[in-house]
Amino acid sequence: MFDFEKLEVYKKAKAFNKDVLVLMKNTKSIDVVTKNQLRRASLSIVLNIAEGTGRFSKVDKRHFYIMARGSAFECVAIFDVMKDETILTEEEFTCFYGKADELSRMLFKMIGNLSNSEC
Numbered sequence: 001m002f003d004f005e006k007l008e009v010y011k012k013a014k015a016f017n018k019d020v021l022v023l024m025k026n027t028k029s030i031d032v033v034t035k036n037q038l039r040r041a042s043l044s045i046v047l048n049i050a051e052g053t054g055r056f057s058k059v060d061k062r063h064f065y066i067m068a069r070g071s072a073f074e075c076v077a078i079f080d081v082m083k084d085e086t087i088l089t090e091e092e093f094t095c096f097y098g099k100a101d102e103l104s105r106m107l108f109k110m111i112g113n114l115s116n117s118e119c
Helices: 008-026 032-053 058-084 090-114
Strands: none
Touching: 008 032, 008 058, 008 090, 032 058, 058 090
16 A cells, blocks of 8 residues: 555545536536636645655655645635636535635645644
């Protein structure tokens, strides 16, 4: 088993990515550009967490966790635009927002734990 597979944040990121895929499959009104960008951003969270755990230095790990957190922010911005375009309901937006917020907070703690070294 790889180290990242043990992380709760990784498991939650995978579940978030799966939820995004289900949303895209079930919502036909999402345009191709938005689908592509949302797919890439949600997958990027998962991949950057995995890649970060494989790095040896704390600085490198931190970089990938920052990238993962940025991708969570990107997802929220896409959801916000989709809500404004009435592609997402307020309830759907709130659900995805909450999941992204949880991921962001978990990643923020991981980043903070790596901040005081090798700078």
